Amino acid sequence: MSKAALSSLFHLSAPAAFAGALAFSAALTPSLVPRSGMLQGGLAGLAFAAAYLLVVLLLLIWQTLGLPVPRGRGAERAGASLKALGAVVMVAALAQASAWQNEIRLLMELEPVETVRPLTIALTAAVLAFVLIWLGRLFRLAVGVIERRLSRHLPPRLAFVTGLIGAVFVFNLLGNDVLLSRIYTALDKSYALIDRALPEDQPPPLDGLRSGGPGSLLSWGDLGAEGRNRVADPLDAATIAEITGAPALEPLRLYVGLGSASTPEERADLALREAIRIGAFERRRLVLATPTGTGWVDPAAMVPLEVVTGGDVATVSVQYSYLPSWLSLLTVQSYGVQTAQATFSAFHRYWQSLPEDSRPEFWLFGLSLGALHSDLSADLYDVIAAPYTGAFRAGPPFAGQSWQHLTADRAPESPAWRPLYGDGRVVRFINQTSGSTPPPAAPDWGPVRILYLQYPSDGITFFSPNLLWRRPAWLSGPAPHDVSPNLRWLPLVTFFQVGFDLLTATTTPAGYGHVYAARDYLYGWQSLLNDPPLSTEAMARLNALFRARNL
Template identity: 55%
Template sequence: MIRSLLTPVSGFSTLALCLGALCFGFALTPGLVPHPGTVQGALAGASFAAGYGIGVGLVLLWQALGLRVWLRPGPAARQAFSWLVLAAILGATWLHADAQEDLRGLMGLPPDGPLRIVTLLLTAVPVAAVLLILGRLFRSAMLTVARGLSPLLPERLALLLGFLIAALLFSFIGNDVIVRRILEAFDASYQALDETLPASADPPSDPLKTGSAASLIPWGGIGNEGRQRVLDPLDAAAIGAITGAPAREPLRVYVGLGSADTPEARARLALDEAIRIGAFDRKVLVIATPTGTGWIDPSAMMPLEALTGGDVATISVQYSYLPSWLSLLTVPEYGEETARAVFAAIHEHWRALPEDRRPQLYLFGLSLGARNSDLSADFYDLIGAPYQGAFWAGPPFGSRSWVDITRARLPDTPQWLPRFRDGSVVRFLNQYEMPDRGKPWGPLRIVYLQYASDPITFFSPSILWQEPDWMKPPRGPDVSPDLRWIPVITFLQIGFDVMTATTTPRGFGHVYAGTDYLNGWLALLSPEGLSGTWDDAALMRLRTAIAARGL
């Protein structure tokens, strides 16, 4: 039997080619975000290889079960069929070009042009070839092990063990060798990028700024993301110009990975620096958990600092150099320990203050920062002294509270804009609307900002075999009506979307707009955390200022 498995699929399997071509065509249908030709080509090539591999697997399973093969096409028939498959692939590429352009138009992007098809094919072919070669290596390893075991075991058991041993071998090589080396290379490159000093990045002279001569945190240790946060040009004068009233200078504490050796030490350093500059004397205090690279989105911080009239302090501690999507797919535990240490240190000091002297305490996080911010506190932390609220944008799939709340949403509301109970504790908004606006809040407030086209929020391993709720009608207005659930292929599509989620225009995908952050902060802070009177004219000035900064 084992020897018989070598011949029927030694050439291109007819069934495998058919499934590969179908998967190639399906992969060209729109996902959640538009892709350049190279990314779309890599997706199509991977989908072809997946379909081909499924076809080969079905043939092997059929023969391993000893079932009869009724049709064995000859060499000429197989060659003719191969040309038909090639023609079908080229036709599918041409036909689906319009669907991709429709998705780009939905997000206000210009057409890609006819060269996209050429780029797509030039990328798809080598990607599919490499994956097919890897598939053949796997099959060879499986059969080699099975042949070695066949004198000792029944052939079917030898084949099963051969498959399992080959799978373990490839998993070890893929995860423990290749992926680990890739992660180390990424980490080193992003660390080098983070440590790069901009040409004009001199330490601030203001003693209330992180990295100044008076600061407890050295300027060189906070990294590029920390320097950009500290040197944000939104100052008291700029805020006053928007509000039309005197404003305070916002306080920004940032601790980089290079500032201390352990999460606990970095958390303690953040607390000491916050105490030094008087962060706990401000009206609003925000623990802003960064994304994987340490980035704090200025589109989120500008509305916060303006709405509070600068009477706000933010505290951020870096935990990684890797982009959020890479951390999320490989090491999602990155940042949990740091987020917990920072919250514990800040919350312990905050709750020890007299209640009438405490600032309003809020949590903020974007992307992986939202996930880690959610994990930073538990029920027992909040029984005696709950924070006032949390603002989590683009929460990644698998985020603890997001999953529970979304599952428990009101049955007549979609997953991409759910309503939770009476809206007194949790509210969702997107770029189009916010349900429950105007209803009274409870003592603790949670706001989620998410776009229906954000794959980092709506990816899930279960898409491999099950249609997700967010694809069912009614769909989000920023999701293509041509998106269809196809087992395996949609999983690959959304997986590629995760990697390119930040390439969309602002207001789509995983790129959140300042005006949407503004709506979230208004809902969260009103009226206790706002400074002055934010009438329509003042809000219009703020929206104009946000647009002027490209946020």
């Protein structure tokens, strides 16, 4: 390769490179979740490329409009100075990267690191930025090819705009219909195999009251991996009684897998018939626990519920997917909503037909995507005559319209990461600090109780497309205890930072990010159920169980 060709390969526009350097450096500043060197490099490289390509696009539009462009030796010297200044800024940011990461790690009670491997960050960022910038150049090439063909028949500016639209169409077609569809197919096959795998060390239960056991309407093999884990949870009546010091019942756990029936309506009907068979409506509490995308029901939420109720509870879950929640949200969200709605409708209709003085309390629960689907499962106008008792929603995704409305209409003096809504009779928000520093006193709960558990460091809750151009409300006022005070909003950069936090939100210790701790679920259930508190001795035994099970 000639020297000129090599120079052309790595040539960078000076203004765009300087903008990329600023974005690279800003991406290394604290966000919500600590990251490894390679992830930091990926984020920094993405930020560099995005800023670079944005400026190149603006310069291209500037030139197309025929506006003046600096040229000559003076412009070359200014460009070289800009590139040198950008390099200095990036080196300074790399030198500070470990300290910025340790700010977050210390907030999350993690050991500080001596280094986040600046060389790893730089190399990863360089490779990713190079690939993305060259994809951008291919896009520009496609625009030029289409523009030249059309310029014979159209005015220059119209030919350019049409070329731009045509290139977007071509790249979107290749990206979605070729690349992404194949990636999705591969992921779908992998997760389907995991869901269907039936380990030899997990035989069907011998208890007829458990899904897949003797007399059950459900096949053990059809429950899916997460369904079998849920049903086989080792917490039993004897263990609950040992913790609480009082007699306990065997908690009822009903789970219907994707393989149990063909449609959401059929699975909901099967769940209802199984619930009637095992006596779920004879328990004091009935909980529809909507799973996450993989079908997982968080044991950190279910264990404290079953303990504080003395086992006098039945939980019902119906699977709608085996994909991770972020992938389910992109591909099968409507199917998850249909499943949640069909399940709620079937159970509420039967529950409403029972004598009011003898039917159980009717609760909804969901974590993450399960919280979103649980929220969408019940239409106000369908339940207003016989409302369910309440709902517990943990880690609500940013896309939830109810959550968005409640946060936007919060009391002005309350922060967006812990809103106060109305007088607190219907909706309340809690986080990790609620057990030790409760919010201002509120009246007793009303007839319907809705509780949100959310951590300020949870990117799944606090991400938003608006971060591209707007400072979020949750960055106003003093920083919460698990968020670095040095987190600052910057256009474009913060969008990518919190976007990465969204994807890695489950890599944190319990009690931070999107990993909700059993102690916080316990506080939430106790607040909702209004049962007598556990004794000091019982709490000590329960906390020991949490530690033993890493909840």
